[in-house]
Amino acid sequence: MKYLWQREKWPTFQYDLTGIQDQILCFTEKTGRVDGLLSALPESIKTEAIIDLMVAEAVKSSEIEGEMLSRPDVMSSIKNNLGLNVQPKRVGDRRAEGIAKLMVCVRNDFAQPLSRKMLFEWHSMLMMGTPRIRVGRWRTHPEPMLVVSGSIGSEEIHYEAPPSKQVPGEMKRFVEWFNSSAPGAGDEILFAPVRSALAHLYFETIHPFEDGNGRIGRALSEKALSQGLARPALLSLSRSIDADRAGYYGALKKAQRSGDITSWVEWFVRMLLNAQKQAETEIEFTLKKTKLFDRIGNRLNERQLKVVRRMLREGPAEFDGGMTAKKYMAIAKATKPTATRDLRDLVAKKVLIPLGGGRSTHYQVNI
Numbered sequence: 453m454k455y456l457w458q459r460e461k462w463p464t465f466q467y468d469l470t471g472i473q474d475q476i477l478c479f480t481e482k483t484g485r486v487d488g489l490l491s492a493l494p495e496s497i498k499t500e501a502i503i504d505l506m507v508a509e510a511v512k513s514s515e516i517e518g519e520m521l522s523r524p525d526v527m528s529s530i531k532n533n534l535g536l537n538v539q540p541k542r543v544g545d546r547r548a549e550g551i552a553k554l555m556v557c558v559r560n561d562f563a564q565p566l567s568r569k570m571l572f573e574w575h576s577m578l579m580m581g582t583p584r585i586r587v588g589r590w591r592t593h594p595e596p597m598l599v600v601s602g603s604i605g606s607e608e609i610h611y612e613a614p615p616s617k618q619v620p621g622e623m624k625r626f627v628e629w630f631n632s633s634a635p636g637a638g639d640e641i642l643f644a645p646v647r648s649a650l651a652h653l654y655f656e657t658i659h660p661f662e663d664g665n666g667r668i669g670r671a672l673s674e675k676a677l678s679q680g681l682a683r684p685a686l687l688s689l690s691r692s693i694d695a696d697r698a699g700y701y702g703a704l705k706k707a708q709r710s711g712d713i714t715s716w717v718e719w720f721v722r723m724l725l726n727a728q729k730q731a732e733t734e735i736e737f738t739l740k741k742t743k744l745f746d747r748i749g750n751r752l753n754e755r756q757l758k759v760v761r762r763m764l765r766e767g768p769a770e771f772d773g774g775m776t777a778k779k780y781m782a783i784a785k786a787t788k789p790t791a792t793r794d795l796r797d798l799v800a801k802k803v804l805i806p807l808g809g810g811r812s813t814h815y816q817v818n819i
Contacts, residue, residue, distance in 0.1 A: 472721050479645050507526050515694065644676065
């Protein structure tokens with residue numbers, strides 16, 4: 453068996469887009485829809501919506517690699533790097549600081565050509581707080597770079613990357629390919645989702661760093677997508693990948709062992725479409741929340757505002773199981789009579805919708 457990089461025509465990719473033309477068109481329509489929704493938001497709310505997507509991407513991209521980061525730490529770091537905190541907040545986790553810097557850099561510099569220097573800088577950011585890793589350089593170890601799973605003694609080898617001595621040459625060619633396939637370049641790849649899929653596969657196949665290849669590969673996919681859209685992509689690629697990790701690893705493994713990567717491109721484009729749909733749902737929900745608070749104005753007391761905001765914080769799925777009098781009492785620190793009175797008032801003002809009856813009565817936000 454030959455891996456993709458060992459085949460005679462490497463790195464020429466063979467694939468057929470016939471089966472995903474509709475998905476590519478739908479992705480384009482969804483990005484336009486997201487742009488429209490975002491433009492309807494007040495500037496401050498728009499910024500928060502964008503930051504929420506960046507945080508989701510940073511946290512989930514790290515989680516895929518086994519690193520559990522604090523969402524507040526990542527959010528504070530992103531806001532620090534965007535200059536949104538008047539007094540930058542100290543973040544104790546260097547890993548959160550590093551992934552946040554990477555997210556902001558990928559977003560701000562999406563239009564810039566790719567370079568070895570840029571990749572080394574990304575790697576240095578990503579590896580902040582990670583000991584015993586040689587940062588900002590290609591791997592040099594003589595032993596094979598293997599992707600394995602299973603316990604010691606019963607490992608399963610999923611993939612073997614090119615030897616370290618080939619990495620500098622392979623990455624020089626990758627950088628040239630990335631820039632020559634960009635919009636307006638000589639070998640432009642017309643569909644942004646397809647170029648994003650190829651960039652990820654190409655980079656992961658080389659696996660040039662000692663660690664961090666998955667996260668940088670996803671950042672490259674985002675950069676390719678943003679260049680094709682001519683604006684920063686508004687989605688969380690990693691969250692969509694995580695929703696189908698088995699599908700991701702299966703499609704990647706198959707592509708790296710085959711001369712035809714059609715199934716990989718099809719999986720990746722569908723994954724991007726799902727990510728864009730999720731972003732659309734979340735931004736649409738943010739717009740509805742904004743309209744709701746415009747409607748209720750200052751008609752609610754502090755307890756009611758606290759509870760409604762807590763319910764809406766859960767996102768489109770709303771509060772788990774709906775709001776109940778018991779939950780209201782706990783969140784608002786209110787007595788049962790006060791909770792009952794406040795809930796009735798929220799229903800009368802058409803802020804909440806009652807469901808069920810009697811002791812099983814619960815409430816959802818009228819959004």
